[in-house]
Amino acid sequence: MNVLKFELKSICKSVIIWTLAIIAFLYCFSIGVFPIMNENADLMSQAVASMPQGFAQAFGVDMNLLVGFEGFYNFSFMYLSVMGAIMASSITINVFSKEKRAKCSDFIFSKPIRRQSLFTYKLLAVIIALLISNCFYIIVSITMFSQHNIALNEAFMASLSLLFTQLIFVAIGIIISQFSKKIRSVSAISTMIGFVAFAISALVNIIEIDYIEYLSPLKFFEPIKIFTDGGYNLFFLIWASVIILVCIGISFVSYTKKDTAIN
Amino acid sequence: MSIVIETKKLTKSYGKSRGIIDIDLSINQGEIFGFIGPNGAGKSTTIRTLLGLIFKTSGEAKIFGLDCEKNSHEILAEVGYLPSEVFYYDNMKAIDLLKYSASFYKKDCTKRIYELGEVLELDLNKKIEDMSLGNKKKVGIIQGLLHSPKLIILDEPTSGLDPLMQKKFFELIKQENQKGATVLFSSHILSEVQKICDRVAIIKEGRILQVEKISDLTSSAYKSVYFTTSSQINDFQLDGALNIEITNNSVSFVYKGNCNNLLQQLNKYEITNIDITEPSLEDIFMHYYV
Known part of the structure; x- marks a missing residue:
């Protein structure tokens, strides 16, 4: 439990800042941007029509969807999920590469605690932090949905998309922490992960090839599927679970079996 | 007299490069055992294998009769380790690091932390990253001794300490030894080993060349x-x-x-x-x- 407390304390500030930023983004988009877009749908449609086709697609602008709050939420989610991805990978890399960055692996591995437990507590710290963060996010998100008379269960499921997406980036963050030889800056790596994920997502929006969505974690849990299909795509759910389990499993084995590098 | 550390044919290789080869060691309870050799001879590799920081290629390594890999967490509860180079987490005060270190042991180490801090004249409320190499080493010494371990493993412990502090450090180690702790002391400075150790193992190019009593080595022969x-x-x-x-x-x-x-x-x-x-x-x- 001491490791859990220590890790939670070390990411506390970062989690608070990211949670506030994500909630502020959601609030501003829902309260500020959506009413303007909704009231000026015709003008928006004309503006979008004048854009190059790929450009609007890449940034998730689909006027057929944007007229309702569900569609608008889905559009916002493209950006919220990038923030969530950066947040998740940032706190994960922070927790899992802490000893490697500080060159103090000898310190922690010479303490009377199994490496398996150490890994588990670190993972638990990240998951607890994300759960707490998402509790606040879900409350605000459901409040936004309630203003547009959307059923609570659908609103809840759509809001959960962020947490599910973040879990994929936790797994990616762990594997990067475990197999990178050197991690100089957590923020630089996590920002890069976020932007690469966004670029892939934008590319997937433009390129119409079957199954290409499987390469874009930001699209696995798009909230619009809750409203159009009544739930998440089962194949994406399985695929995301496989990615998470494989990344965490490989990292776990490496963490427990690998020689500690000499500083 | 019971054996605290025992290795048989302990070997660690790093791919093609040599680590340690067929290390046979037997260190008795209450001994201060020196481990001496030039840089790169295999002292740290042996120590890190004993601590479970790296995994052996072949052979056997036991501490307190327990396997160093399978039972490492049980062994480490009674081991204090000071690495040759001390690195700790960023943005931490010495006292916070030491309290975190103490939290791994099932005993209250607060009193001992402050006692050791006083003996070593260390400002515990200072951030570790702002400390000199010598003071960082003192933090390392305290974190290695705060839980009154039964086995103390010191890897080149005096680098960075001034002569006065080295003297205090040796006194501390002797006190711990008198209380019953066994000490494995690695160094390439022979006079240090001569001062404090009962027996010494000489290691060269990954192999133990000789194990002798200090008294025999320095006798009139x-x-x-x-x-x-x-x-x-x-x-x-x-x-x-x-x-x-x-x-x-x-x-x-x-x-x-x-x-x-x-x-x-x-x-x-x-x-x-x-x-x-x-x-x-x-x-x-x-x-x-x-």
């Missing part, structure tokens, strides 16, 4: 001989003479053998000056290193 002659010496040979150094008309060497043979050999020269003394450990060990 070894003599440091230095003499000068009136004429230039081109060659000097004597059974039992080690590290022979000839400079113009002077010769120095370490001698282990019959004193009469030594005197007979010296009698062949026109000696102008002679000095026969107890050799330092450096002199004795030098032939293992070259």
Whole structure:
């Protein structure tokens, strides 16, 4: 439990800042941007029509969807999920590469605690932090949905998309922490992960090839599927679970079996 | 007397490069055991294998009769370790790091932390990253000793400590030893080992060359001989003479053998000056290193 407390304390500030930023983004988009877009749908449609086709697609602008709050939420989610991805990978890399960055692996591995437990507590710290963060996010998100008379269960499921997406980036963050030889800056790596994920997502929006969505974690849990299909795509759910389990499993084995590098 | 550390044919290789080969060690309870060798000889590799920081390639390693890999967390509860280079988390005060370290042991170490801090004259409320190398080393010493371990493993512990602090450090280690702790002390500074250890293992190129009692090594069996002659010496040979150094008309060497043979050999020269003394450990060990 001491490791859990220590890790939670070390990411506390970062989690608070990211949670506030994500909630502020959601609030501003829902309260500020959506009413303007909704009231000026015709003008928006004309503006979008004048854009190059790929450009609007890449940034998730689909006027057929944007007229309702569900569609608008889905559009916002493209950006919220990038923030969530950066947040998740940032706190994960922070927790899992802490000893490697500080060159103090000898310190922690010479303490009377199994490496398996150490890994588990670190993972638990990240998951607890994300759960707490998402509790606040879900409350605000459901409040936004309630203003547009959307059923609570659908609103809840759509809001959960962020947490599910973040879990994929936790797994990616762990594997990067475990197999990178050197991690100089957590923020630089996590920002890069976020932007690469966004670029892939934008590319997937433009390129119409079957199954290409499987390469874009930001699209696995798009909230619009809750409203159009009544739930998440089962194949994406399985695929995301496989990615998470494989990344965490490989990292776990490496963490427990690998020689500690000499500083 | 029970054995605290025991290794049999312990081997660790890093791919093609050598680590340690067939290390056989047996360290008794209450001993201060020196582990000496030049840089890269395999001292740290042996220690890190014992601590479960790296995994052996073959052989056996046991501490307190328990397997160093399978039972590492049980072993580590009774082990205090000071690595050769001390690194800790960023943005942490010494006291916070030490409290975190203490939280891994099932005992209250608060009093001991402050006691050790006082002995080593360390400001515990200072951030570790703002500390000098010597003070970081003191943090390392405290985190290694705060839980009063039964086995203390020290890897080149005195680097960065000034002579006064080194003296205090040795006193601390002796006190812990008197309380019953076994100490494994790795160093390449022989005088340090001579000061504190009961027995010493000499390691070179990954292999243990010899394990001897310090008292045996420094006993009268070894003599440091230095003499000068009136004429230039081109060659000097004597059974039992080690590290022979000839400079113009002077010769120095370490001698282990019959004193009469030594005197007979010296009698062949026109000696102008002679000095026969107890050799330092450096002199004795030098032939293992070259």
